[in-house]
Amino acid sequence: MNFLCAFLFAGILCFFAQLILDNSKLTPGHVTSLFTVLGALFGFLNLYDKFIDFAGGGATVIISNFGYMLYKGAFLGFQENGILGLFSGLLSYSSCAIAGAVIIAFVFTLLFKPKD
Amino acid sequence: MNKDEYKKLVSRLTPKEMKSKNAIVAFLVGGLIGVLTELVIIILMECFGLSRVDACSWACLIVIFIASLFTALGFFDNWVTKAKAGLILPTTGFAHSVMSSALDYKRDGFITGIGANFFKLAGSVILYGIVSAFFFAILGVVLYG
Numbered sequence: 001m002n003f004l005c006a007f008l009f010a011g012i013l014c015f016f017a018q019l020i021l022d023n024s025k026l027t028p029g030h031v032t033s034l035f036t037v038l039g040a041l042f043g044f045l046n047l048y049d050k051f052i053d054f055a056g057g058g059a060t061v062i063i064s065n066f067g068y069m070l071y072k073g074a075f076l077g078f079q080e081n082g083i084l085g086l087f088s089g090l091l092s093y094s095s096c097a098i099a100g101a102v103i104i105a106f107v108f109t110l111l112f113k114p115k116d
Numbered sequence: 117m118n119k120d121e122y123k124k125l126v127s128r129l130t131p132k133e134m135k136s137k138n139a140i141v142a143f144l145v146g147g148l149i150g151v152l153t154e155l156v157i158i159i160l161m162e163c164f165g166l167s168r169v170d171a172c173s174w175a176c177l178i179v180i181f182i183a184s185l186f187t188a189l190g191f192f193d194n195w196v197t198k199a200k201a202g203l204i205l206p207t208t209g210f211a212h213s214v215m216s217s218a219l220d221y222k223r224d225g226f227i228t229g230i231g232a233n234f235f236k237l238a239g240s241v242i243l244y245g246i247v248s249a250f251f252f253a254i255l256g257v258v259l260y261g
Contacts, residue, residue, distance in 0.1 A: 002154055002158075003151050003154055003155070006147075006150040006151050006153070006154040007147035007148070007150055007151045008147065009150060010146045010147050010149055010150025010151075010153075010206065011142075011143040011144065011146045011147030011150065012143065013146065013205060014142040014143055014145065014146025014147070014201045014202045014205045014206070015139050015140075015142055015143040015146070015201075017142065017146075017201035017204070017205045018138050018139045018141075018142035018143075018200055018201035018202070019135075019139055021138075021200060021201055022135045022138055022139070023135070028201075028204045028209065029237060029240050029241075031201070031204070031205070032204060032205065032209060032210070032240075032241050033240045033241050033244045033245075035205060036241050036244060036245040036248070037244055037245065037248040039245075040245065040248045040249040040252045041248070041252060043249075043252065044252040044253075044255060044256050055150065055154075056153075056154045056157060057150055057151075057152075057153030057154030057155070057156065057157045057172070057175060058147075058150030058151070058153065058154060059150075060153065060157075060172045060175065060176065061149055061150055061153040061175070061176070061179060061206045061207055062146075062150075062205055062206055062207075063205055063206065063207060063209065063210055063241065065207075066207075066210070066241065066245055067245045067248065067249060070245050070246055070249030070250075071249040071252050071253055071256070073249075074249055074250055074252075074253030075253045075256050075257065077253075078253065078257050086250065086253055086254070086257075090246060090249060090250060090253075091246075094245075096173045096176055096177060097176055097180065097207065097210070098242065100176065100177045100180045100181075101180050101184070101210060101211050101214045101215075101238070102214070102234070104177075104180055104181050104184045104211070104215075105184050105211070105214045105215045105218050105234070106218065106230070106234075108184050108185065108187075108188040108215060108218075108219075109188075109215075109218040109219055109222055109230055111188070112188040112189070112219065113222075114219045114220055114222050114223065115190045
């Protein structure tokens, strides 16, 4: 059941993303940015945590989760530390994805040759 | 040949991309990525006794690692061309964009090549994610307290 929800949630989002890509002049950069902002919006509407309860890994693997994590970090940061917390908490949850991508990509860049 | 005829000719000769097929492929591949991530999360929780939140973070790192590795090995580009949004929208797309821009500019040197172009493609996701999350958080604080 969990797996079916994960499949449907991730699949349907990718389906809509592909429809946008095919039927407009937007590039993949536009679409991923759009879905990140939508993730923050759904976090704001208190819906994205319900998506994660529903779809588990299907919801956390989509780039929208990044927007949700940023929102959650800033929101919870404010609860702890006020205005300063908005800034200091913003990246706390999504640090894993950013630091992970940076460090892994940098190490692989040193190890591998670009293809011609 | 006037402009209208020329436009008609162009639209007739432009290969029609199979939009419905693209969307179905994206649905299947995206769904598969979701299932695999859920599987990794469950394996991590069962085998290593991690909490769900920690398991999600590890799964995110594993997805990034695999996507970066496959991009560095050179065959992930073809997969992305075929599956399109199915691989672009998950975190694989983020890792792929960072990895491929870093690798493409490697020959321009460490600072002007890798450093300057590292976030060339993924930068917009980070920028607009941070800006929108910041203002939504202010709105959230005002509304929910």
